[in-house]
Amino acid sequence: MNNELPLRPAPIRKRDNLFFWDGAKLEELRIQKCNCCGKLQHPPGPMCPQCLETDMGYQVCVGRGRVYSWIIPRYPELPMFSSDLVVALIELEEGVRILSNICDVAHEDIRQGMEVELFFAATQDDGKVPQFRPATQ
Amino acid sequence: MKAINDVAVAGIGQTEFSKNSGRSELQLAAECVKSALQDAGLTPADVDGLVTYTIDNNEEVDLARTMGMKDINYFSRMPFGGAGAVGTIAQACTAIRAGMAEVVVVWRAMNERSEYRFGQLDATSGMTVGGGGTSDMSWAFDMGAFTPMAWQALNAMVYMERFGVTNADFGRLIVQQRKYAASNPNAYFYQRPVTLEDHQASRWIIEPVLRKFDCCQESDGGVAVVLTSLERARDLKQPPVKVVASHGGGNGSQIATNHYAADLSIASESLVTARNLYAMADLTPADIQVAEIYDAYSCSVFYGLEAFGFCDLGEASDFVRDGHLAIDGKLPTNTHGGLIGEAYIHGLNSFTEGVRQVRKTAVNQVANVENAIVTSGWSAAILSKV
Structure with missing residues (x-):
């Protein structure tokens, strides 16, 4: 087992990107997807710029x-x-x-x-x- | 209220530019504003508008108090840091035209070399010094892009790939700017020109885009501008310099940090500004005799020359190589040496150079200047002889 701890800084977690970094821990690259109109966007945000809904999900890359x-x-x-x-x-x-x-x-x-x-x-x-x-x- | 159509620069002022001012940023601000007011023949009591831009450690109220200013009717602070440097001029013009303020002071004063290392990585926090005023950069930090040089180079690499531009092409611009700086006593690189070989021997900051000599300086110093109506400026101490200004963009992107725009080989935000500005001024690029184009990095000037219509897309390297930026060229550019050769007072020292060119008091004076352009990212102004 490799006991050496990684030096690389942990990702900067923010309220609007938690799903992304939670996904990364599971080795999933999650692309934000609007649950209303289906628009994909990265970086993610709290509102869909296309339909202005806030029900945001994701799709795994x-x-x-x-x-x-x-x-x-x-x-x-x-x-x-x-x-x-x-x-x-x-x-x-x-x-x-x-x-x-x-x-x-x-x-x-x-x-x-x-x-x-x-x-x-x-x-x-x-x-x-x-x-x-x-x-x- | 009497309608005001034309706005003018009535005064400019600055401190010395150095690597260690030895005094506070507030003192630098007060000194450069004092010098600009004296240049105009005005006093702090005449000032009723204060405009600055983000990443300024000096509070407006502290400056007003320090200088014993009276009633201030108009405050504003532009976003985008240095890309908003000339946007302040658009704000001042708007306030004066609207009658909200009669005499507006714009300033920038900083100890971004001696007190903190502006734009560098603070290893203790893992963040960039002076990072306020930019959009969310956490996605860049997470991947090891910590400095403005790295952010900008990600864009410029796309430009270089598309148009076959190399770092040596950027180097020719640097040689020209350092030549201007070499004859400018206010410049940090006064009497220190460089050759293309010197440029190519300077170390990589971001390979294969930017070397050390491609980057602006870190400087201590202050610069201020006083604006008022053209009518009032005519009665003041200096010959007035008429100004039209614009700031554009507005598509949610930010120069130097927008890695998600459709095409990173063009400065899409500056194209919006250029269109607005020339329409407002009723001028075209052919009417401009001298340009001061924001040069945080060499590559920024290439984007600027193209966005503001001085050469076609992808042709900036030929334009530079053909000598058009020299004092006898088609478009003498960054005649004080730029932010790379003179000092990095966050773009405002390029605006004052534009004013000097129209006043005919620049050390590297261009002949027959009728109109000068000054740009900073997606804000820009045209200064005209009255």
């Missing part, structure tokens, strides 16, 4: 997407994150965009439009965050 943008933060150093951290915007197959990280890939091999698949990484305080790596199929 199938776990595939494409890279839209990516950067490598070099300074200031982020000791709580992996030293080869890549921050990326991923267009999910469901049609929403999410900020995440791309892992398990050489920096020079990252391309816009590259297909990626979802996995989860552990954080402090028993949290988990959605991550992406090159699609295997």
